[in-house]
Ligand SMILES: O=C(O)C1=C[C@@H](OP(=O)(O)O)[C@@H](O)[C@H](O)C1
């Protein structure tokens with residue numbers, strides 16, 4: 071990551087414009103990983119070139135794949151399932167949980183020994199959630215306390231698994247399915263609540279037979295190894311998790327109207343739109359959410375008199391990364407907004423529940439931190455006091471959320487370090503300036 075940079079955003083007037091946001095991070099990681107496992111040349115357009123995705127690219131190159139990235143496009147020459155090579159050095163995944171956990175899945179069933187590490191944030195995050203199922207395939211892991219740095223020793227005679235997810239996590243689901251690709255027989259993951267399904271959708275684009283059975287609320291997902299992946303052409307839509315920031319900015323700054331084009335609208339990712347609609351947000355979407363592959367469309371957001379709401383906990387897996395910015399919307403709504411079922415927020419790049427509660431309180435927003443959620447009393451549309459310096463804790467979403475809170479604050483909200491934003495949203499400050507924000511950075 072680059073050197074620390076402070077950031078404060080303000081809005082001298084309304085925000086307006088027609089924009090695109092960078093490519094979806096989850097889809098970008100997977101396009102590189104699956105391209106690296108295919109035999110032949112995969113072409114990706116719209117790739118996110120944020121630091122997290124570049125960390126995945128470097129790791130895959132170190133294991134033999136050829137990946138050329140230029141202007142948001144990637145050309146990948148894959149090595150085939152089973153063809154990953156022994157890297158010569160430690161693999162550093164920077165700030166990226168998705169890279170670490172999905173690559174552990176791949177490595178678990180390749181007979182390689184790899185040491186993985188990451189930055190101070192990633193080294194705090196729990197890896198036991200993938201170590202546990204991947205050990206059942208026969209892989210061995212050593213490291214302190216289930217955290218990075220750790221050594222992965224993949225197995226050369228993996229045993230296929232049926233695994234019931236104990237936590238709603240697309241990263242765990244994907245790690246197990248990826249381990250299954252180089253395992254003879256059928257590997258099955260059972261999820262009791264749906265999580266983002268980019269892995270299932272994209273494996274099909276690479277010609278893998280992915281079987282998905284719906285049994286009541288359960289989704290039962292199976293792959294058969296040893297799978298052969300054929301190269302594919304992947305167009306990555308804009309990231310709805312990034313679009314969330316200019317979208318909420320438009321909703322909270324008076325007189326604003328912003329159009330965001332070509333955003334991913336996969337129904338397993340659009341929980342934020344449902345939550346905002348409960349709060350009275352004026353957001354229109356266009357495009358077909360049921361389309362094959364990855365559905366995409368446009369979003370138009372207009373300043374809205376938001377009202378407090380109880381956000382149903384079952385939206386959590388469908389918008390897990392969007393809670394920090396939803397909390398910003400709640401800070402200016404009329405009345406109380408309650409969000410629960412958010413235990414997973416505590417194990418992201420930071421403890422997002424605690425960090426948001428502390429930062430909102432420092433900005434004069436009345437908050438009550440709950441063990442699994444938060445209650446926020448909004449200003450009823452008027453400005454919040456602000457006047458605080460926020461520790462972003464190496465967390466891009468915390469940095470962007472408080473930068474957006476500054477748009478509706480009487481006194482500046484200064485984010486101590488905006489550099490983590492480049493992990494998922496390179497060009498964020500420039501894009502917000504283009505909409506009419508003023509940015510003070512140092
Ligand atoms: O699979 C993915 O690409 C992701 C899954 C989510 O994590 P969990 O699986 O831990 O919920 C999300 O928070 C992360 O930003 C990306």
Ligand SMILES: C=C(OP(=O)(O)O)C(=O)O
Nearest residue numbers: 165166167168169391418
């Ligand atoms: C949690 C996130 O990503 P990751 O788990 O890949 O670090 C995120 O982008 O908000």
